[in-house]
Amino acid sequence: MLGLGELEASVMDVLWEAAEPLRVRQVLDELNQQRHLAYTTVMTVLDNLHRKGWVVRELENRAYRYRAVTTRAEATAQSLREVLDSVDDRESVLLHFVSTVTEEESDVLRRALRRKPKKR
Template sequence: MRRLGDLEAEIMDRFWRWHRGATVREVVDDINRHRDVAYTTVTTVTTILFHKGHLTRFREGRVWVYEAAATRETYAAALMEDGLSAAEDRPTALTHFVRGLTAAERAALQGALHAVDPRPGR
């Protein structure tokens, strides 16, 4: 999975935070509270995100309402999997990754491993 571009990430951030569908107009209005962006630019990028599978959409009257196709966490996991797949030696890559984690993150990782396979010693 390719990392999102700056505007793609900015648009997706709204859908992930809002946890609801929204129109391009709503996204544009929210972004424009911080910086200027053209409606047509957001329309184009939102359509691209739809075609890439990051957004779903449905018609509500004459406008499209978009929703995130997956959570931010699912997207982050896909990025991590892609990064890991770039390594020739996955166990070594995982070791380097884990070394960079905080104690709380390591504990969360141990909890996730236990949730996936709760058998002792696994």
């Protein structure tokens, strides 16, 4: 994801997979299945993600519960939008991208474009 470091992206993956907001300890437990991190490291990452607007937190008793502000799909789409907005030749970028999509992805794009209302 654009704008996220490796550990931030891993934390976001945990939050996106969760069915409910998570405490720091719960995020840590998930991450520690693959690596060994300190509680304070994960707490700092979650605080940074909150400051950056990626997560919201709700105080429950004496601990915060964190949840992602957007879905993974929405965040990915926003990243793609930022990439397109950063180049002068959007048409060329889009044409190169379209040349890499699978038939299934092409069908999805066609259906989406048919449903999209034209801007005036």
